[in-house]
Amino acid sequence: MIYHDSKVLLEVRGLRATVNGIEILKGIDLTVRSGEVHAIMGTNGSGKSTLAKVLAGHDAYEVTGGSVLFQGSNLLDLAPEERARAGVFLAFQYPIEIPGVANSHFLRLAYNTLQAQRGEEELDPLEFEDFVREKMKLLEMNPDFLDRGVNEGFSGGEKKRNEILQMALLEPRLAILDETDSGLDIDALRIVTKGVNQLASQDNAIVLVTHYQRMLNYIEPDFVHVMRAGRIIKTGGKELALDLEMRGYDWVGVEHRAAVEA
């Protein structure tokens, strides 16, 4: 939701990034204020996940230009774990499996690390168990997932739900959800988006990467951006997503080229 006096949370200017010497992001501009929901759409390979990972600080990507301010300070100066502790959260498009590490242990360590950072109380295993079970109820997740390895053998949809569980635990300032809807069945989509909506507030912001309108039916975006070949080539309101759903991406490209050439 757009609030009148809200502060700028994230300010991306002219961001360029390469991987293995190949330039993927070619000058991204994006301003996100607290309280807002942004949707990023665009063709496969246009750089949406790359943008998400660059913001989170994945070191396979080299930032070659531009700047990123988060709550007014330089995000690019921070190590990935420091960005997380500052409140940047990424729900991965492909959450990785970490066999042998109990989900409950992992979640608790992540939670307590953040609590320590905020100067708040850490929870012991028993207290945490109660706390996390409440959050799991919200997402209608079976508590058995606590005892399994992190994402180990989880189905595609279960992994996505586990990502949002982490979002619910960590209560980030900025949540970037990379195709959280893909792999979720119809009921799961409703449950997960309900969870996300409950977490949305005037103090945080959500950036959704998605290909489909169906997710935006549940989480209403304030802005929709279209990415193509490493740039945001169009920004509009929620109706843009409906347009895209009907007409595809080609016309946006045509429009963009015309604008550039003019």
Place this chain on the structure above:
Amino acid sequence: MSAVLQNLVNQPYKHGFVTEIESDVAPKGLNEDIIRLISTKKNEPEWLLDFRLKAYEQWLKMEEPKWPNVRYPAIDFQAISYYAAPKPKQKLNSMDEVDPELLRTFEKLGVPMHERAALAGVAVDVIFDSVSVATTYKQKLAEVGIIFCSISEAVHAHPALVKQYLGTVVPVGDNYYAALNSAVFTDGTFCFIPKGVQCPMDLSTYFRINTEESGQFERTLIIAEEGASVSYLEGCTAPKFDTNELHAAVVELVALDNADIKYSTVQNWYAGDENGLGGIYNFVTKRGLAKGTNSRISWTQVETGSAITWKYPSCVLQGENSVGEFYSVAVTNNYQQADTGTKMVHIGKNTRSTIVSKGISAGHSNNSYRGLVRIAPTAAGARNYSQCDSMLIGDKCGAHTFPYIQVRNNSAKVEHEASTSKIGEDQLFYFAQRGIGNEEAVSMIINGFCKDVFQQLPMEFAVEATKLLGFKLEGSVG
């Protein structure tokens, strides 16, 4: 051979040895005279000298094994001194006198306070009342008839027992290093749990305070009589700052009917520096004989040190229904090489064995699991389950698995599972994205990987092992 030495060994009485003992180191090299010298210095009975000489004779005919997957320059066995009286460590009077670097290392490793003092060479009794600790310990054990002393002491105090069992599990000519050890061993541990006695506490070498350092050729013998049980903890976890030294130990375990021996090791000898210079060559023969019906022998090892590890704690399952277990974590970093595993030899009916091996390699190191499961024709109904998992950190290290399975009885069941995994950049990024730094992430992944083995260790040891692994792998990622 030097004339002086010749004189000494040929003298009927060893007056000259008194000074020799004080000057403490025998001349370099190995020959019959040196062996006689060792035996005489230790005032040993004739049968033990014969044992040594027989071993030496066999050793001469043997060749250093070439099959392990390890590389090292040839060892000159004539350049080693085979008898050194306990190193005269300078006793310090307080912890303040200890090298602060050493103390920091101990702290990182989580070595208990009293052990830190002992290791650093501080007179322990100055700070801790360890003498009385040791005494209460001894008293408690003696009350139930347990013998726990150095093997040299046992040779004199309990010769019949030593003679009955020594070399029965690992024969003198078993392998090259075992033969060498049998010829020249200087000290080690002896432990005897009589019939029906459950040892009331974990026995550890540390509490055998009166013993001097056992040196390079350690010999351990543990016997559990009918219905007896014992848990033995070997070794301290502190780094040893010696360089390129050969360590060739032999450990023999004997379990009679319904007896149970659990042997846990956390090994952290000096591993050489980050360029592979120096470090201990650890060539060890460990074997347990599950002789009696329903007996059980369980090995748990956490191997993190040494430049080269060559070690296969084994079980010979002779008694009906006897059980053998091997739980192992072997970590190699930098240029370390480990070729380790086990042998489970099933002879008795319905014998069962379990092998769980976890190899972790980092840096330029090489880590091999080598395991033999042999089911003899007599071992009807025998079962084995083996699980060998390897984990790689970085892409310059290697992990290898060499399972050997020989089944000569159709009713036996043998299962083998193996896996290789890698701590990848993306896993670490996942942790980092949740606020967890690399070091903590690695330690969490490694502990998860080693869980099945760590839970076999006594509580205190498990805590130390966990810390030790974190310490070993520090800086190996990222």
